[in-house]
Amino acid sequence: MTDLHTATSQADCIFCGIIAGTLPAEVIVEDDDTIAFMDISPATPGHLLVVPRAHARDLLEIDAENLDAAVRLAQRMARRVIERLDADGVNLTNACGARAGQTVFHFHIHVIPRYAEDVLQRPWEPGAGDVASIARTADLLR
């Protein structure tokens, strides 16, 4: 039996629909492997999404070639928002999993231009860390 939900396209995926041209988007750049289009709910003016054409759920699932292509396009888009929108900086962000805030389960990198006057903040409160706890966690990660 043919599985319609293949590794490269999913019928119920918004971003696969944009890539297929069946859903509208303000597309900025596309090539064989990736596409960049405007986020429909921008955090700041110029907020873009960089998306591999091949459907992969998230950072854990995407293959190295598509991840590489997406990161390269994200860098290109970061340079472009600085040049053309006079942004003062850029955040690249990715949410992997619902707990991390992922709402569309087709891997994507947010390219968020930053401006001197914008009000975006870090998603955490920077504060003094506990040195012993950091060391214990580091042991788990080595």
Ligand code: AMP
């Ligand atoms: P995340 O919550 O990190 O998975 O990011 C999903 C992003 O996709 C959000 O910033 C949404 O605003 C954006 N988004 C959802 N639907 C569309 C759409 N049809 N066109 C463009 N951006 C979209």
Ligand code: ZN
């Ligand atoms: Zn998809």
